[in-house]
Amino acid sequence: MSMHFIRAGLQTSIQDYGRPGLMHYGIPIGGAADPLSMKLANMLLGNPLNNPVLEITLTGPLIEFTCDVSIAITGAQFKTSLNNRAIEYYRVIQVKRGDILNFSKLISGMRAYIGISAKISTPMILGSTATHLISGFGGHHDRAIENGDRIGFVDTWTARPAKLKRELQPNYKLRPLIRVVHGPEAGSFSQEIMEKFSGTSFQVSAQSNRMGIRLSPSINPSREALTETSGKMISSGLYPGSIQIPENGEPIISFIEGQTIGGYPRLAHVIRADLHRLGQLNALDKISFQVITLENARIILREKQKSLEKLQREIATETRDLLTL
Amino acid sequence: MISTQEKPRFLKLEFDIIANGDCALDIRFSAEPSELLSRYIIGLRQYILKQDDLKVIDLIPAYQCLTITFDPLLYLDESLSREVKTLTKKFLKATNSHFLEREPCVIRIPVCYENSFAPDMLTVSEYTGLTPEEIIELHSTSVYLVHMLGFSPGFLYLGGLDPKLHCPRKEAPRLHIPAGAVGIGGGQTGIYPQATPGGWQIIGQTPIKLFQPYNTSPFIAQPLDTIEFYSISESEFNDIAPQVQCKYSKESYP
Numbered sequence: 001m002s003m004h005f006i007r008a009g010l011q012t013s014i015q016d017y018g019r020p021g022l023m024h025y026g027i028p029i030g031g032a033a034d035p036l037s038m039k040l041a042n043m044l045l046g047n048p049l050n051n052p053v054l055e056i057t058l059t060g061p062l063i064e065f066t067c068d069v070s071i072a073i074t075g076a077q078f079k080t081s082l083n084n085r086a087i088e089y090y091r092v093i094q095v096k097r098g099d100i101l102n103f104s105k106l107i108s109g110m111r112a113y114i115g116i117s118a119k120i121s122t123p124m125i126l127g128s129t130a131t132h133l134i135s136g137f138g139g140h141h142d143r144a145i146e147n148g149d150r151i152g153f154v155d156t157w158t159a160r161p162a163k164l165k166r167e168l169q170p171n172y173k174l175r176p177l178i179r180v181v182h183g184p185e186a187g188s189f190s191q192e193i194m195e196k197f198s199g200t201s202f203q204v205s206a207q208s209n210r211m212g213i214r215l216s217p218s219i220n221p222s223r224e225a226l227t228e229t230s231g232k233m234i235s236s237g238l239y240p241g242s243i244q245i246p247e248n249g250e251p252i253i254s255f256i257e258g259q260t261i262g263g264y265p266r267l268a269h270v271i272r273a274d275l276h277r278l279g280q281l282n283a284l285d286k287i288s289f290q291v292i293t294l295e296n297a298r299i300i301l302r303e304k305q306k307s308l309e310k311l312q313r314e315i316a317t318e319t320r321d322l323l324t325l
Numbered sequence: 326m327i328s329t330q331e332k333p334r335f336l337k338l339e340f341d342i343i344a345n346g347d348c349a350l351d352i353r354f355s356a357e358p359s360e361l362l363s364r365y366i367i368g369l370r371q372y373i374l375k376q377d378d379l380k381v382i383d384l385i386p387a388y389q390c391l392t393i394t395f396d397p398l399l400y401l402d403e404s405l406s407r408e409v410k411t412l413t414k415k416f417l418k419a420t421n422s423h424f425l426e427r428e429p430c431v432i433r434i435p436v437c438y439e440n441s442f443a444p445d446m447l448t449v450s451e452y453t454g455l456t457p458e459e460i461i462e463l464h465s466t467s468v469y470l471v472h473m474l475g476f477s478p479g480f481l482y483l484g485g486l487d488p489k490l491h492c493p494r495k496e497a498p499r500l501h502i503p504a505g506a507v508g509i510g511g512g513q514t515g516i517y518p519q520a521t522p523g524g525w526q527i528i529g530q531t532p533i534k535l536f537q538p539y540n541t542s543p544f545i546a547q548p549l550d551t552i553e554f555y556s557i558s559e560s561e562f563n564d565i566a567p568q569v570q571c572k573y574s575k576e577s578y579p
Contacts, residue, residue, distance in 0.1 A: 020382050020383065020394075021382050021383045022383070023383045023385045023392075023394065023475070024370075024383055024384060024385045024386060024473070024474065024475070025474050025478060025479065025543075025544060026474045026475045026476055026477050026478045026479055026480045026518070026536075027478045028477075125538050125539070126538060126543070132478075134477070134519070134521060135477060135478050135518075135519045135521075135536070136519065137478075137538040138538070181344070181346060181347055182344075183345075183346070184343055184344075184345050184351060207500065211521070211522070212522075234351075234353055234387070234388070234389045234390050235387045235388060235389075235390070235482075236345060236351045236353070236385070236387045236390035236392045237345060237349055237351070237383075237385035237387065237390075237392025237394065237475075239345060239346050239348050239349045239392075239394060241346055241348075242345075242346060246496075246497060246498065246524075247496045247497070248496060248497050259475070259476040259477055259521075260385060260475045260476060260477075261385070261387055261473070261475030261476050261482070263476075263494070263510070263524060269345070269346030269347070270346075271346075271347050272346075272347050272348050272397050294344055294347055297347040297397075298347065298397060298401045298402075301347070301397055301398065301401075302398070302401060305398055
């Protein structure tokens with residue numbers, strides 16, 4: 001029982017929630033870059049939300065299934081076909097042995113997720129099957145999937161039919177406004193720089209990856225201000241979402257495989273509720289930031305969690321409806 | 326277990342609790358980095374870990390700071406911040422709470438400082454006004470304290486770099502630094518455990534692996550251990566490297 005990757009795609013890897021709790025060893029949390037899409041794929045299949053998924057980046061794979069299994073695809077929209085027939089995302093698809101799943105042109109977003117109604121036989125390293133792509137450990141042989149790889153299953157089950165209404169599916173065509181709170185060193189930047197930061201439409205650099213998302217243009221803080229900040233700066237734990245300002249003034253958002261301790265002043269911090277959106281940012285995408293209070297960040301997170309729970313109930317209802325048809 | 330009843334005479338243990346985004350809190354001390362402050366931070370970390378009612382995910386020590394990460398859905402107000410403040414005060418006040426649960430080790434690490442492994446030796450030489458030989462001599466005769474692990478898996482933040490070797494970080498981080506590279510960034514020195522981007526000036530490389538995820542003990546050192554570097558030639562480097570690639574055990578190095 002396996003998925004045979006005839007073509008691997010640019011960076012296809014096994015991911016889950018990652019390895020929270022090991023940052024004090026320098027091990028970033030890692031896991032799915034867009035955990036919301038991962039959760040939705042597992043939700044549709046009735047899986048535990050942390051069931052390992054395949055994360056597909058920028059160019060997709062060509063997969064042959066060697067067993068019957070249910071799958072659900074979420075996240076970035078690729079032109080995708082099963083045995084040369086177009087398939088829909090955000091619904092349970094029953095795949096038969098010998099079926100060919102092909103991802104071609106990327107339409108929107110950056111990363112798609114394939115959820116599987118199976119247990120992937122990849123061993124757990126430090127509590128997770130997630131592939132740490134930057135440090136090269138975990139997942140399938142400590143690396144991204146390569147052409148010809150077979151990902152084995154130790155167990156499969158059949159998921160009930162389910163789908164997510166189109167209006168509830170995330171839309172990555174809109175330019176995201178990412179909400180942030182002040183970072184630990186925000187007070188060291190002038191009011192002018194803070195305003196420039198919230199007023200600028202930034203472009204995502206092609207040098208971005210799971211470690212960090214690099215932005216341009218520079219917000220040009222004065223060299224004196226930065227030197228002063230760096231001099232006074234107290235390095236501390238760098239949580240994903242921290243926006244650091246290095247000396248060239250071009251912001252870097254620390255991402256899921258980012259360094260665990262900060263070296264540059266942190267102007268702002270992407271709120272937890274919006275962190276998953278960073279996983280769908282593609283090179284040259286435009287983003288802007290809105291600074292909010294910590295209190296509002298908490299309210300937004302609670303609301304988002306409520307809608308996710310509502311979604312889970314709706315998927316369950318949807319499943320029941322489809323079964324009675 | 327090391328236990329010291331002695332209260333520090335010259336360390337002001339003033340601290341602040343600061344939000345580090347919406348998933349983390351920093352306990353920041355105003356005192357300058359020191360071995361004593363690190364002892365307090367590691368001790369405080371162990372003390373907080375023992376509080377069963379506190380739902381925290383991770384405690385990340387740094388030179389002057391202990392970062393606590395948590396699930397923000399479990400703390401939708403300032404209650405965690407208040408609890409942490411109380412706990413920290415309690416810990417600092419207690420006379421017998423300044424303890425460590427483990428005996429620190431001394432770890433010796435071979436470093437090749439030769440040209441092909443030291444792309445920034447000239448930059449450091451120009452900035453410090455020292456010859457490469459003087460830099461190597463100073464760098465490999467000091468004793469370094471592991472303040473914390475961080476940056477990337479297994480990276481050691483070391484204290485004890487000779488002030489003569491202080492040299493600023495690169496203006497923009499390099500996109501690729503090889504695993505084992507030994508660098509200087511400001512007043513710090515350290516080894517990159519994996520090939521990663523990074524902003525430090527590279528003056529050498531060790532064939533030792535600092536992170537072995539499949540070993541029962543994946544890390545070569547813990548906070549408060551001491552590190553010593555010793556200079557090796559390129560041919561010695563090439564002799565050690567394959568052994569390390571195949572199998573590395575903590576017992577054989579040093």
